[in-house]
Amino acid sequence: MGGSALHFLQHEHAFPRMPIPVYRNLKSRLYPVIQGLYSHVIVPIEAPEKKDYGDLDFLVYSPKTDALRHGDAKINVSHDSVKDAIGARHFIPADGNRTSNFAVPVSKGEWATLGYEDEEEANRKKVEDGEIYYQVDVHVCADKAEWDRIFFFNSYGDLGMIMGLVAANIGLHLGSKGLQYSHPPHRRIDLSDNFEEIAEFFGWSMETRNAGFATRQQVFDWVTTSRFFDASRFRTQGEGIRKVKPQRTMYSDFVEWVGGLRDTFTSLTDEEKKQIVESARAEALEHFGKREEVESMVRNFEARKRMKDVFNGVSVKSWIGAHQWQDVKSVMDRVREQHGGDEGVSTLLDTEGEGILQQRVLEAFRELKIDK
Template identity: 50%
Template sequence: MGGSAFSLLLSSSSFPRLPSAVYEALKARLTPVIQSLYLHVAIPAEAPGKMDHGDLDFIVCSPRESSAYTLAPHSVNAPHDRVKAALGASHCVLADGNRTSNFAILGRTRCVECCKLQGENDIYYQVDIHVTENKDEWDRVVYFHSFGDLGMIQGLVARNVGLVLGVNGLKYQNPPHPTLTLSTDYDRISKFFGWSNERRHAGFNTRKEIFDWVAESRFFDPKYFKSSGAGIKKVKPERTMYREFVLFANEQAARPGVTTMDMEEVLRRREDVRNEALVEFGWRDEVDGHVRLYEARKRLKCVFNGTTVKDWTGLGNNWRGVKIVMDVVRKKHEDEEGILQVLMSEGEVGVKQCVMNAFEVCLQDPAFPPKYGGNKDI
């Protein structure tokens, strides 16, 4: 049901679902209107077999400048009042930037296709305009939202091999290290997964065709497949196409001769695919560098602390003196990051030498070591 954006203004019954004929007529009428406002305009391809629609979604970017108005500097939006007027919208919920604005357009009360839903009351069509920041984002959003739940289904296949595929591309998560975006090129991503770009671009006539296309992925293997549990988000019940795919996958897994794998094998296969993805998209060195740095930081905490400095310098429990030495080391090497580089290049021996050099400098001060100190480690 459309109209959820206007629940505080209008009842849900004011937004009947649109039969395909009404939807197509609305799309044909409004597409030129939106194209007069934005350079790039698309309506994501619908899922095959969809009989009615809750609303009409436009994905747009690059507002056109008109002689009637001047765009604000760096704006990604056509003026909202111009959009509302061009659509003939009665109500709107507006959002600036690369977000979605909602428009309620008064329907034709004598429309034959909807007459059984309308009665004598006014009905509205909800039109959503999702503004993207640039052409690259526009391409990604159009791709991921085409063919109904297909993007979510592709994301589920990716999750099964330890990767994240969404509207912002293919990502590699490896906590506590930073999440990496491996690629935002969906043609390249599809090739990696083993999905035919040519077949997808040609379109699909049935949901079964879509499911068969997804199953062509070299990473879709029924004996490894799971649709719930850790790492997989719960999907809303209205995602019927997604649910149908899960049933399709479960049927594949239930075929004679297909045996499920134990968790150890599942995890081993997942790590193999993740490593392959790093190599394929050129991120292997980057990830290895993050891991080395993370391990070095953990090691630095064990090497450069009050206890080790106390032992190396022989300062005993004179913690104020220990702190002074450590502060001299930090200043000399521009804080912990500089000491970390010493550890990574010269090891613990190098860090100890830095400490002893700082200790020698401190000994030149007649007031060192101070007489009083706390009783807490540094």
């Protein structure tokens, strides 16, 4: 979400920001059109106190049968069908469950009917041919679960990204796919994709959130109710925190506001901050029932690493004497075959030790009758 995806069109001013009545009029006009193409359509809840909009976002899934007559996939209505339906002139297509961007021309005098004639004319004068457009984004979701998650994460403007910043401060990753546990060099572990559960873990009241926010300050205050929020140790950049575009003003305002809170919190040492993060990460694993999975992953990783450090071409070559590398490979393949692949060799190393592994290598060498 976010405007200006179609910046290649003529001029940067070809997509002016929409005053609130213009945005609402566009949404009410196109909503039933998109509903004619997809069974489930929704627009993320807008950020409070917005003065204008850069684009209009639709989240959709489950294309209607009639709309699929000219479709290109089970998930997507064809881009041309959407383009024709909403009256777009240009589009940037994206297949599958992702966002396509459409440029819908603003009809001459369209804003005038809403009291914004001067603004429309001023925007037209900024582009050479006088043509201005609405950017309409259609994000196709694979199923209702994804539809719900993306709606949650993208509602109330930058709130989802701000929540993600809180999560990053305790060493976790929160995005539209849910909450994840990062543990380089290992793969990320999915903790939960249920935002009700995630909010409960962080201490955020879903009842308050679902009631809505009238101001940005209410959003900021809600974020700080998390039991993991502490302005004194709050990072806005560094490891685990991605850079955010300057136009994310709500996010930037939150960061600035938190900076002003720091004097009201007790300063902590770096070691104390580290302990808090480690404790929160451990609690997350326990809370979502993922501790054993992570511990098993680490054990397997360490076992594979140890196996590779011991059972490799250089070591095996030294054990069997000077031979061609092809001979070394043949011996290693024989040992793997006899012990159930790399996993079996790793288990042998862990249970019997390096000496027994070396013995198995020499036995395989003799069985293959490779000449020295």
